[in-house]
């Protein structure tokens with residue numbers, strides 16, 4: 643039987659763990675739109691860490707950005723896929739940036755707009771010194787898509803750090819989710835020795851919010867300590 647003293651100690655421990663966990667969870671205090679551009683050089687120059695979000699049109703990018711920042715309308719959810727064709731910067735807690743990049747793979751985009759997309763996105767991803775990592779969004783309901791695999795391979799070839807972020811996990815069963823993730827894993831391991839970090843998210847249930855924010859918080863801390 644646990645004595646009163648032990649009981650008290652256990653509670654102290656529980657409280658301590660709770661406080662520790664609270665310190666670890668990044669809180670969103672402020673989130674504001676800063677600027678939209680097609681030329682990243684016209685964007686922020688303060689050197690604060692930048693985290694890029696990219697994926698196919700309609701993958702759930704705007705919803706994820708809104709979910710992560712606890713905002714309803716920070717990023718515009720697109721009624722028309724492929725509509726937002728700009729590099730959008732949002733400043734979070736006055737410390738770091740979310741960079742919302744235009745969606746790729748919109749079937750109806752003209753060749754010219756695709757070429758433009760490539761030019762300014764490639765420039766941003768390969769030249770922006772403040773870019774810490776890229777979150778590549780993948781619709782968890784779909785089988786591995788050629789365009790996503792090509793984009794991730796390109797990131798790897800260029801030595802650009804990225805994570806795989808599965809979206810809309812609330813829309814399928816956990817068995818189906820595991821199956822689709824396993825297929826991605828298999829495809830990725832054809833080209834790479836190990837997988838990048840993987841996040842599973844739902845903008846509906848907020849699943850994955852804490853993990854992604856803490857990951858960003860850890861990277862921010864590591865940059866500050868450098």
Ligand code: GDP
Pocket residue numbers: 697698699700701702703704705706718719720721723724745809810811812813843844845846847
């Ligand atoms: P974007 O084009 O990548 O910015 O995609 P949006 O954020 O505009 O989302 C496209 C559609 O998917 C919208 O109808 C969203 O409501 C829906 N959606 C996005 N994320 C989720 C999610 O996590 N769960 C569910 N059920 N629907 C989502």
